[in-house]
Amino acid sequence: MTTTDTADPAADSFTGPLTGVRVIDLSKILAGPYATMSLADLGAEVIKVEHPEGGDPTRAWGPPTLGADATYFHAANHGKKSVTIDLKSDHGQAQVYELLAGADVIVENFRPGSSLQQIFDYQELAARFPHLVVLHISAFGDDGPLRDEPGYDMVAQARGGLMSLTGEAEGPPMKAGFAMGDLGAGLFGIIGIVSALFERSRTGRGQYLTTSLYEGQLALHVNWATNYFADGNRPHALGSGHPNLVPYQAYPAADDYFVIAIGNDSLWQKLCTQIERPDLAVDDRLQENRGRVAHRELVEAELSRTLRTNTVENWCAKFSEAGVPAAPIKHLDEVYADPQTEALGMVQTVDHPSAGPMRQVAFPVNFNGVRPPVRSAPPELGADTDDILGVEDPPTPTPPGA
Template sequence: MAQKKPLPLQGIRVLDVSQVMAGPFACMMLADLGADVIKVEPPGGDQTRGAMGFKMKGPDSMGFLNLNRNKRSLTLNLKSEEDRAFFYDLAKTADVIVENYRPGVVQRLRIDYESIKAINPKIIYVSISGFGQSGPWASRPGFDLMAQAMSGVMSVTGYKGGKPVKAGVPVADIGCALFAVYGLLSAYIGAQKTGEGQHIDASLFDAAMAFSIWDMSDYWGTGVPPGPTGTSNKMSAPYQAVKARDGYFVMGATNQKLWGKLCELLQRPDLISHPDYDTVSQRLKHREALIEALEQEFAARDADDWVEVLLAAGIPAGPILTYPEAFEGEHGTHRRMCMEIDHPIEGKVKNIGFPVKMLGTPQQVRRPPPLLGEHNQEIRTEIEAGHQSEGTP
């Protein structure tokens, strides 16, 4: 059997001094790729350990178990001089630190970037917060909901005239995690050349705003603030959920070629030549009437039938699936987006699969999500051994 190649981040040590979603998710992605991620938790543990409303066999929630695989857990009271001194010793061995305290807290704890840089100049120090390390909102508590609301994301989510609606998934949290990983890996590569680390300021607010490309392009082009458009798109029409005989499905005829194919399939040549629909801009301008005309045709068949027919004609289409249907369906199963890992208390635990497939050095589940303080003695022994070796000629 061929020997497995080392994972790409093997040998990199990350201190995960974060809780809940953005920081832990970012650090889990690094751990999946081989980094030694030490989850530094307060004595009571990451608050996500007790989150969610259903009981597991052990004390940790399913949410925690889906955010912390491949990590080791170390409990420290960073308000204690003794534990802070140990954290400094640990930080000397680290390449990356990720924290998500509210701005100002790490300074009071004396574990801020400047303090750590003084003992480890190459450290890549990532601060994750709701609104960033500077600005008039910096000191505000920040959660995904607030970031979605205050970044503009909620203003374009849902349907015109409806109640405010947030995105169904935590786009600000997960987006911030992804941007944080992009920043810290870039900084780590740079540090290999310069010998100098840096402080990375990642926020949920900035991350949410970064997703606004189409909306802000529309605003900067027209001067009209964008609003909610349901499932439709600002760039083309028809491109949205449409109603069939038994329910909705999604489809998109986003250019002239696809539009022509759709009209031919529906046997509606009159739509091709109609002045309200003959160009992309005209179809966007008259979208509501266009969709009404199309749904009159789609009412003749069930949604699954239309998806099959449209795909056969080369027109993008798809069903609207529930999460169980997506994860347990043939494609989600093939892509291994649901996997099982072994846990010492829970037994087999379901985890969301790796979102990117590294084909040469595939991600691995090397460790289950850690129990609180599970690796206290192991990590302390490693650091003490390191001190001893430093003092040996």
């Protein structure tokens, strides 16, 4: 059962654009599970295949825990069914092949060159199941000198440059607060799967998709990369600052920090008016953004000196009246208590069989004004094994090329 703080009756009848699509999820940790959870939110049936002993490692990534599992597992696995299969056994492989016969998508993050990647080789799968869309997620991609390297999110953030762009300019390297290596790969994987399913509707054939935590980082560099391509200068961390816009960062008020985001010269003039600094407004060095970028330290020093004279609440009110983008910096307890969050219906509550009511973050896209509902709580390990696989005697294994 799903409930929201702003219950929408239309959500009860929402089937989702991927209704009828069956996904076999052989992935674990975060990138693959996040992608498949999103597919479940969009209406797909997602069957998560886990090892009988312990299942997805993130079930133990706690505390905190809810029920038998860590909240980290709960974060990326709602809406799925769980079956337990030993993928390295002949019996287990035969069970997976039976599932694939009726599936549309398979998602896996087997380490390149591992025995499991060889067992579930795409060429053999395609020969037997030509309709399948297969997504393979790795740390560094299928080619290159790092292809066989294992990787976690922070490793990808380090190798992919994100840590060099995060933190204060003179401080130590820092990872991003979100797991952007994993989540970036998961999001690009979703785009690939939906695109491949669309193409399959025309051709009838699936295809092999690959992405990686590393490739996702490169794709998300965007303006940082093009800045470097243009001038050849090594980018470096700017704290909360922006490489192309000034002022566009966090500033200290009398009681806390808040952010100001000036995206054009007109907004700069409005800012100067609201803070009663006409001297900055007429300073020839600062009237255009290129000059403010060149004199970043001067702008930061002058604004910090002035903004310290009032509170975050008062500054944000003044800037809001003038249409100057500014905002307080909220902590997560404040975010999830915010009326804006409630109005959007982004937090939904589902019933978990052992943990009880469980809050989950919903899918962030509405369809004709309807938020896709979180259909079910993250599954307990193997909860759906008997329903999906049955309890018959083990079948005789059949290799994928037979």
